[in-house]
Amino acid sequence: MTQVQIENVTKKYGNFKAVDGVTVDIPDGSFVCLLGPSGCGKTTLLRLIAGLEDLSGGSLSVGGMDYSKVPAHKREFGMVFQSLALFPHLTVAENIAYPLKIRGVSASDRRARALELLDLVKLPDIADRQIHQLSGGQRQRVAIARGLAIDPKVFLLDEPLSALDANLREHLQIELRQLQKTLGVTTIVVTHDQREAMSMADTVIVMEAGKVQQVGTPVEIYRNPANAFVANFIGVSNLLAGRLTGPAQFTFDGKVINLTPEDILHVQKGQAGTLSVRPEDIVVLPDPAQGQLNGQVNFIRDLGANVEILVRVGDIDIISVCAPQSRPGVKMSDRVGIQILTGRATVLAA
């Protein structure tokens, strides 16, 4: 039972609150991503969980025990640092065995465990190499192996893949996820990359300005963002500020958009709100008289796999994304109509 309970945790630097009243429960064996832009407090929260920073307020418990005052070296956690922090004066095997050496494990047992872990991260045969002889991806795996060496209660990773190139990163995301499933260790990863969070996590915690904005599964967060910040940080969203004028009717700029029962409403009838629609739910029509809105084509880009069209409506740009085969016959500066496909939209509080 290594459920991590974070209760009203706060970290202040002078007057600045890096983490501001965060309360989250992380269930045993789950894979959690702390997601947010740089400076949102996600790394500070991870360091507070690690015990590398002292809490300014609130409490932290692991497996039902209060951990608020336990020093970092007595927490029995594993951690992978952003810089990896592999010890350059030790070999690969010595790095992995370092935590075991501290715990008084015999040399032969340490060696055996290091080799076992190297197998686990698919790096047999490099045990006796120096750190500077390894590639970026190899270092990454050695750091993961070292963090797992003591069967940690909680496994923490701070932007672990950010230094790698795109292909290797995707590859390691999958591997890390599989490894965590096999071992069942409670894992918390900090990332600023929403794709990375979506592809690995059971639960995503979106943070901004030191506060938790939303906690949920990747699909929940994408489908039902709690507010405009989350809607825009997770993927791209078109945000139309207007009013809910009927039980299933949103009015934007004097134009009526009819909603369906599947759309999610965060406001009551009569209240102001923001309609959040994903670009794939916007259809551009060559005839400006058709659709709920109309505007002028501002920009078109063909990305191969899909086509993005930017349409200027009043003083906002609406983004539409479609497959190349359903690209409408429009060109720059054309007046066009916009069809909003409802059913996957959200009306957020204004």
Added chain:
Amino acid sequence: MTTLTARLKGHRGAAYPLVMLVVFFVVPFVIMLSVSFFSRDDGAFFQPAFELSNYSRFISPFFGKVLLTSLTLSAAAAIISVSVAVPFTYFVTRMRARWQSVMLVFLLSVLSLSEVIIGFAWSTLLSKTAGIGNLFVAIGLMETSQSFTPSLGALLLGLTYLGLPYAVLVLYPALSRLDPEIPEAARMLGASPIRSFFNVVMPMMRNTITGALILVFVFTLGAYLLPQVLGRPQHWTLSVHITDQAIFQSNLPFAAAMAIFLMLVSLALVGISTLLGRART
């Protein structure tokens, strides 16, 4: 001919510095080297000659003892300075930039202090009327104030004072470039802060620490005033005797021979430290 001038043109910028350094640094050394083989002349400083007597002269029990004193004192001062400087510098590099700057200003100010002033200040601090003796009397550690200088301890204290800021500034670049996540990683893996310092920080800094030891050693080897102000005549180092021979005994050839010898010892040590540094990086 044109190709030669064209080739020289690219190096024109180096001409003035090269001339200055050769004329005023290399040439003096060459002259000093030749003078070390000259013979002494009471009227005109030295006489051209070629004799090895200046070198053979300090192969004697007296100068053997002087050399041994110099080397032991400098080694002790270097070891003490660096042992204090390593943790101190490490703590300084973990401070915020603002406080680091304050510390560095202070250290540079101490570093730049003339040996004369350091000697004067410590002899005052260790004196009977204005020294820590008064403090000890005030807190009841001593009955009456006494002087702690001249003594071997006072000299060692002074040499350590000379070497400490130097050691800190030699260690500072490497320690400040140390990834702060490295000691943190050691802590996450179960090492206490003290253990992570000895297990990880010290081994990673091994070459820098060796370099600092050697540089402080060479630096204090050159101390000339402190042995005279804080030590007794039997603590006089090679540097004191070099100056003594040059100025008061007017025996420049012998002083030159001792200086060449001291330089060879220093160069050998600096060479070893750079070689060690290169072997790692």
Added chain:
Amino acid sequence: MLILRYAFILVVLLFLAAPLVVIFGVSVNEPKQLLFPPEGFSLRWYAELFQASDWLNALRNSVVIALGASTIAVSIALPLALYVWKKQSKMAQALFGLGVAPFLLPPVISALGFMIFWITVGFYGQIYATIISHGVFLVTLPLVTISLGLEAVDRQLIEASRTMGANDKTVFRTVIFPLARPYMISGFAFVFVLSLNEYIIAYMVAGFTAETLPIKIFNSLRYGYTPVMASVAVFFVLTAIVVFGSIARFGDLPRLLGAERARR
């Protein structure tokens, strides 16, 4: 843990500061005696530094030598640093090594070398000899600071100014020089302070004719005690603090001393 750390820092700082505190205390003594804690309070020993002709003369010599030496050191270091930065050849590296060497040897060796040299060429005892000796001896400092400064200059800046029509001279005047200037000033200041405090070379090259403040202090130390010595020492400490403090205030001192990054 944290308490132990701060206690350690405090003890080291106390060790470094203790002699300075004592000489400050001694310098404001009322009677002409070596007393600490001081008896009474008087600034007359400071006044004497600027009034007594022998001390004033030593002060003047020290400042003239320090200014001259700083100018010479920077004038050698700047072209040398530029050359090393541009060429990066073995030859350039060797030149750089030659520029760093004076500082790595015990100063007493260089001092004797200078002394014998000036005797040989016939300028022994001249203040110019001291100025040049200091300039060459301390050339290492501006050489290191200017090189550090140039290291940070993006070479593409030069290419960029070339594309905009600047020739070599204009590039130097409008791009390299302004960027290197703060490091030249720092180098100049380092030489100034160290030359002011330098004893052994000044003593051996022209100790009896061009008496500097450190020489004067040491001579006084031999023949008895006067609190002016303490006030001169305080004057030196304050000069160093002001000079290095200004460098820290207007520049990046940690970087100048080799740090790659400063925390927060």
